[in-house]
Amino acid sequence: MKLTENQERERIARRIRLTLISLLFLPTLAVSRHVNSSAKTGDFDGARAYEHVRQLVDIGPRPPASDGIHRAQAYIIGQLKSFGCPVEEHDFHASTVLGDLAMKNIVVKLPGRSSGIILYTTHYDTVRIPNFVGADDGGSGSGTMLELARLFCARQNSLHVWIVFFDGEEAQGNWTDGASIQWKNDNSNNTFGSREMAAQMALSGELKRLKAMILADMIGPANVRITRDTGSTRWLTNFIWDTAAQLGYKNNFANEDYAVGGDDHFSFIRRGVAGCDLIDFSVRDSYWHTPQDTLDKVDPRSLQWRVFRPVILLLTWL
Numbered sequence: 001m002k003l004t005e006n007q008e009r010e011r012i013a014r015r016i017r018l019t020l021i022s023l024l025f026l027p028t029l030a031v032s033r034h035v036n037s038s039a040k041t042g043d044f045d046g047a048r049a050y051e052h053v054r055q056l057v058d059i060g061p062r063p064p065a066s067d068g069i070h071r072a073q074a075y076i077i078g079q080l081k082s083f084g085c086p087v088e089e090h091d092f093h094a095s096t097v098l099g100d101l102a103m104k105n106i107v108v109k110l111p112g113r114s115s116g117i118i119l120y121t122t123h124y125d126t127v128r129i130p131n132f133v134g135a136d137d138g139g140s141g142s143g144t145m146l147e148l149a150r151l152f153c154a155r156q157n158s159l160h161v162w163i164v165f166f167d168g169e170e171a172q173g174n175w176t177d178g179a180s181i182q183w184k185n186d187n188s189n190n191t192f193g194s195r196e197m198a199a200q201m202a203l204s205g206e207l208k209r210l211k212a213m214i215l216a217d218m219i220g221p222a223n224v225r226i227t228r229d230t231g232s233t234r235w236l237t238n239f240i241w242d243t244a245a246q247l248g249y250k251n252n253f254a255n256e257d258y259a260v261g262g263d264d265h266f267s268f269i270r271r272g273v274a275g276c277d278l279i280d281f282s283v284r285d286s287y288w289h290t291p292q293d294t295l296d297k298v299d300p301r302s303l304q305w306r307v308f309r310p311v312i313l314l315l316t317w318l
């Protein structure tokens with residue numbers, strides 16, 4: 001039986017209400033444990049996420065196989081280890097028009113009580129444009145995932161949580177300005193890291209355990225306004241947007257369709273995994289892929305917990 005769109009939305013709304021209610025009435029023990037652990041670790045802290053963005057921007061341009069990205073890798077890995085996260089470095093080689101480029105996905109794998117896996121992802125490389133420091137594009141998602149890792153590595157999760165920093169998301173080529181390189185729709189010149197990871201997981205059989213893949217890319221602008229990517233999986237998008245609305249974040253998760261066109265989530269969606277891209281692409285006609293993507297374009301309030309609460313709640317629902 002195929003559910004109609006309305007039935008599907010109603011089913012999701014019911015599940016969200018139940019999830020929210022069950023969270024409100026957590027047993028006292030669980031609550032006090034939460035209070036204790038949050039006293040130690042704190043909640044998601046937008047200021048911490050922003051500080052990571054600042055550190056990455058300070059490094060300068062971070063295109064694949066550059067000195068800059070090597071420093072970014074050292075920073076991300078060092079931070080993850082300081083949070084007590086187990087870190088895996090997945091090295092691979094990408095065949096590009098610039099030749100063979102050494103790339104690295106950085107992966108944190110946290111065990112869960114059930115066998116399912118949820119992936120929280122971003123890309124940490126920056127586009128190969130001179131003087132491009134990628135505060136929003138490359139920085140905001142990385143800062144958010146680092147802060148999310150600090151939270152997840154300090155707690156017991158219901159599902160296996162994997163946090164992944166992809167290399168080589170941007171199209172590789174001899175960029176001179178934003179219009180000089182086309183993003184190929186067959187992905188042959190972009191999304192190297194996510195394609196590598198999805199292929200590896202298919203080979204190992206882990207792809208079958210994947211419940212959902214969440215991608216954060218460009219979520220830094222002030223008053224962040226994330227539209228519904230029509231290429232993302234419908235039920236997953238519905239869950240996040242409906243939860244956000246119930247939590248009062250309607251302005252951040254706008255009920256407006258927009259086709260992002262291509263991003264790391266497609267590497268997984270193409271293989272039958274539910275994926276959702278969280279992206280505020282309203283900046284595409286202003287600073288996107290220009291040297292003006294600087295730190296002042298990122299607002300710590302946008303990196304705050306509220307944006308990620310619906311996505312974290314997913315864990316209790318899947």
Ligand SMILES: [Zn+2]
Binds near residue numbers: 127137170289
């Ligand atoms: Zn980009």
